[in-house]
Amino acid sequence: MLENRFLLRLLLFAAILFLALDAAGYYIGTRNVSFGKQEGAKSNNGKVSFSALRAKNRALRQRLNGLTPNETYIVIDTGRNLLYLKKGDRTMFEAVISSGSGNMLKDPSGKRQWVFDTPRGEYRIKTKYLTPAWTKPDWAFIEEGEAIPKDPRKRVEEGVLGGYALGFGNGYFIHGTLYTRLLGRNVTHGCIRVGDRDLKAVYAAAGIGTRLYIF
């Protein structure tokens, strides 16, 4: 009985101590944060007027907002596998795509390796092709366990990229696909696959120099 009461007291004490430390933690956490002060700002603070600061703030915000292109641009969400054709803030068109699988391939010789990611960031459409043919790179042969041909003509494969292709540098393209059932999944080697009808619309709307934002 005595031991139980002692244990109960000990538990109660531990619980109160925990709660008190937690509360102290909350106190320290919320009290120590002051966002008003900043490093190296003291010398300027007294000299610059409030209205000048506000005007500068407005100008900086305008500069930032002004970076949104007025012309047509493409946004690609590789996580959700969606392509948006946009103009300013308006979305004109949306399509389901396939983007990079993130898989890795190693050359059996051990000298080279490839990561099949779709690159992220801002790019521009550099080339446009009608009925494109695919010039298979080395990894395509290695992946299929075939020997890499010495004759460049043996690398060319017709009819696998759909009716159109838009290149955005380093061998990456927005192109069509035979595997339409895989649209919406991350299955490509880094290129962006689009269904035939959607690809035609993208090809028509995007010219050379069109901005492409991939995230």
Added chain:
Amino acid sequence: MMRWGLIFFLIVFNAGPAPAGNDKEIFLRENRLLEEELKLARKQDIYLVFNLREKTASLKARGLQLRKLPIKDFQYWGSPLAARAYHLKRKSALFEPGREIVSPGKTKNNDNFEIEALELADMPSRYAFVLDGDVRISIRPHAADILSGMLNLFSWPIKFLTRPAAMFWNALRKKPYTAIDVVLDKSDAQTLYWSLADRSGVVVYPP
């Protein structure tokens, strides 16, 4: 026992929100952050903007907002952040997603293959962005099921112990320490992990 109770209540009722700086200082800081963001927008890479006042996290490139994610809740610990852009040193998660290694020859003539890929659903929703300057932004999902609810229930009181201890320890070492705990929807948390690469720029607008 009464004494302990009194101390507890004194601490709880004394805990209040952080004192706000004056408007001039706020504008000064915000202008500097806007300039930092404009610098990031000169590059082609993706960067992340946490706006704690508006409770949003935005993925951006060249100043263009690619995706805006609502922040459900946040808690800020430690010293105030400098008015500059930070860079992601690494992403830290208990279970980090790994890449599949393709075996040469396996894909040929294989129509019924299973998709082996790194997809958004494979991304963790509970992780931390470790930034330069000893800044840590912990992301956790909003409790949508019993398991995540239980995990959140346990993690909050533990953070109220560990964060102040870390603050105290770093203060003794005279090193800066800042931690921000951010709650997002599960899929939004996964999106951030997916989209942000190492060395990406991060700007945090204070509340």
